[in-house]
Amino acid sequence: MGKVLMAxxxxxxxxxxxxxxxxxxxxxxxxxxxxxxxxSAHMPKAGGVFIQAESEVAAINMCYGASAAGARTMTSSSxxxxxxxxxxxxxxxxxxxxxxxxxxxxxxxxxxxIAPAQGDxxxxxxxGGHGDYRMIVLAPATIPESIxxxxxxxxxxxxxxxxxMVLADxxxxxxxxxxxxxxxxxxxxxxxxxxxxxxxxxxxxxxITSFFLDPVELSEINVKRQARYQKIEEREVRYEEHETADAxxxxxxxxSVARIARTAVRMARNEGIxxxxxxxxxxxxxxxxxxxxxxxxxxxxxxxEMNAGQMVEDVRLAxxxxxxxxxxxxxxxxxxxxxxxxxxxxRYAS
Numbered sequence: 001m002g003k004v005l006m007a008x009x010x011x012x013x014x015x016x017x018x019x020x021x022x023x024x025x026x027x028x029x030x031x032x033x034x035x036x037x038x039x040s041a042h043m044p045k046a047g048g049v050f051i052q053a054e055s056e057v058a059a060i061n062m063c064y065g066a067s068a069a070g071a072r073t074m075t076s077s078s079x080x081x082x083x084x085x086x087x088x089x090x091x092x093x094x095x096x097x098x099x100x101x102x103x104x105x106x107x108x109x110x111x112x113x114i115a116p117a118q119g120d121x122x123x124x125x126x127x128g129g130h131g132d133y134r135m136i137v138l139a140p141a142t143i144p145e146s147i148x149x150x151x152x153x154x155x156x157x158x159x160x161x162x163x164x165m166v167l168a169d170x171x172x173x174x175x176x177x178x179x180x181x182x183x184x185x186x187x188x189x190x191x192x193x194x195x196x197x198x199x200x201x202x203x204x205x206x207x208i209t210s211f212f213l214d215p216v217e218l219s220e221i222n223v224k225r226q227a228r229y230q231k232i233e234e235r236e237v238r239y240e241e242h243e244t245a246d247a248x249x250x251x252x253x254x255x256s257v258a259r260i261a262r263t264a265v266r267m268a269r270n271e272g273i274x275x276x277x278x279x280x281x282x283x284x285x286x287x288x289x290x291x292x293x294x295x296x297x298x299x300x301x302x303x304x305e306m307n308a309g310q311m312v313e314d315v316r317l318a319x320x321x322x323x324x325x326x327x328x329x330x331x332x333x334x335x336x337x338x339x340x341x342x343x344x345x346x347r348y349a350s
Contacts, residue, residue, distance in 0.1 A: 094210025115333025
């Protein structure tokens with residue numbers, strides 16, 4: 001198949017269908033409404049189920065039920081809507097169920113505005129809901145990559161039986177780029193899920209719950225779950241380095257900001273400044289080791305985000321004062337330009 005021009009929201013929706021998702025539950029909120037609209041038109045054509053739920057709370061709990069029955073399932077929303085879903089996400093994690101959640105982040109807190117932002121980093125990577133649970137968090141920087149990461153999200157969710165969040169933003173959701181769509185996966189060819197609730201003829205009934213009254217039993221379950229999270233940290237870290245081999249200053253950025261930072265790297269190099277970029281692709285598990293290695297040979301790691309400073313805390317944990325770790329952020333839906341980033345870099349470049 002050749003390239004087609006698609007908006008980010010449409011591309012992520014189509015990627016989910018290509019990945020074998022046949023149950024989608026959502027509720028409208030800008031700037032991800034096009035994703036919901038695309039699913040409403042195309043999910044029935046693929047033989048799947050689309051439901052516009054009565055609320056975000058209802059949508060995430062519908063995902064719980066569909067996942068428990070063994071289906072590949074997804075929901076999507078934007079910042080305030082994700083906040084409403086966090087209780088259900090915790091239940092899904094507590095029941096060890098796979099699920100994909102797309103967050104097209106907008107300005108906040110509160111209702112904020114519909115401009116792109118990255119203020120949901122803490123919510124995504126530090127749990128968001130209650131209890132000791134983790135989500136794998138993937139952060140695309142382009143629309144073609146968003147397709148790849150949505151496909152990957154379903155694979156990882158099934159492999160580890162965890163919720164996986166794709167953390168995009170309003171800019172990535174609304175912009176358009178040429179993409180190559182992947183082949184459709186037939187859900188019938190996916191591996192069988194022996195734990196799913198599919199009827200119990202000839203076998204012991206399955207029980208899916210996050211409710212365990214015995215503290216000893218819950219402790220044992222949580223210990224096993226944490227061991228699974230540790231495997232994810234060992235196996236699933238993804239990141240990209242750009243022009244870091246001889247860099248004296250490195251920008252750490254994710255998502256749309258990392259895309260902008262690549263231009264700043266080129267501009268800096270044209271002026272003789274040895275600037276590089278490290279882009280986390282998995283926000284959890286976070287690429288601590290690559291940042292730690294960089295901090296042993298560069299002077300400054302500048303974190304740039306569209307928030308008040310969130311990923312920078314993980315950067316500083318990785319660096320542990322081996323290099324300077326300044327921060328530059330834009331708030332309220334403002335987007336930094338390459339010149340803005342270069343201006344900040346020049347404050348620290350030797």
